[in-house]
Amino acid sequence: MTLVKESNGLRYYQFEEFAKLGVKHGFFTRLGGVSPVPFHSLNMATTVGDSNENVLENLNRMFQVFNLDLSTRYDGWQVHSSTTICVKSSRDVRTRTIRGDALLTDNPDVTLVMRFGDCVPVILMDPIFRVAGIYHAGWKGTVKKIGKNVVENMVKVYGCNPQNIIAGIGPSIGPDHFVVQQDVSDQFIKAFPKDLDKIQIRAGDEVRYNLWEANELTLSDAGVKTIKRMDICTVCHKDEWFSHRGDHGKTGRFGVLISMAGME
Numbered sequence: 001m002t003l004v005k006e007s008n009g010l011r012y013y014q015f016e017e018f019a020k021l022g023v024k025h026g027f028f029t030r031l032g033g034v035s036p037v038p039f040h041s042l043n044m045a046t047t048v049g050d051s052n053e054n055v056l057e058n059l060n061r062m063f064q065v066f067n068l069d070l071s072t073r074y075d076g077w078q079v080h081s082s083t084t085i086c087v088k089s090s091r092d093v094r095t096r097t098i099r100g101d102a103l104l105t106d107n108p109d110v111t112l113v114m115r116f117g118d119c120v121p122v123i124l125m126d127p128i129f130r131v132a133g134i135y136h137a138g139w140k141g142t143v144k145k146i147g148k149n150v151v152e153n154m155v156k157v158y159g160c161n162p163q164n165i166i167a168g169i170g171p172s173i174g175p176d177h178f179v180v181q182q183d184v185s186d187q188f189i190k191a192f193p194k195d196l197d198k199i200q201i202r203a204g205d206e207v208r209y210n211l212w213e214a215n216e217l218t219l220s221d222a223g224v225k226t227i228k229r230m231d232i233c234t235v236c237h238k239d240e241w242f243s244h245r246g247d248h249g250k251t252g253r254f255g256v257l258i259s260m261a262g263m264e
């Protein structure tokens, strides 16, 4: 179940299944930040034209919701890959970030953060081995099956059993809005030959895909049993979520955070 919470003017969404475990996490709406139009207002990305000062203040506000110190953060350089980074400690912000689209950690002193604006955000947790993660799956990451790579790393690096992993798929461009051209469609056909009827929608000349379903299928094939979805389309709900397509490229990125700090 999806929970909607508010704190100091910030509104964020949670999965009840993660909240019950005491995992600090949130899919943060665009509300409650300091950035001006068109990044209004809780923008988490400096790469879109917003100032470093605004983004830093927005990050601070997001961390304060959970009483987390900003120095605990680890944020990747998202490049639409299927690369997973296993994070041992928080990132020294004076150094360059590593390219990757999935972050995993077993360290409760690390807060994982990623940025989204139509791509699919997925959070993961293994409550037995205490491993938390986030990954970023746009259409490229989805056809590269980044979710499979993440689960394989949880098994190989941390000894997790996929059956214990819980996953939560957050807001992104929905199947009602994700229209693609033939070249992109071809890649989905190649990646999901047996499940095409579950993820492809044809209406007249238009071909659309369901990224939530595609990512759920990938996780399920990797052995994950508990997969929750918000099924919120960012393009339909631009008032709450940054949407690259919905705002025609001039917009911000919303933050997703997960931390095991303070878990019993």
Ligand SMILES: [Zn+2]
Pocket: 174, 176, 177, 233, 234, 235, 236
């Ligand atoms: Zn929509």
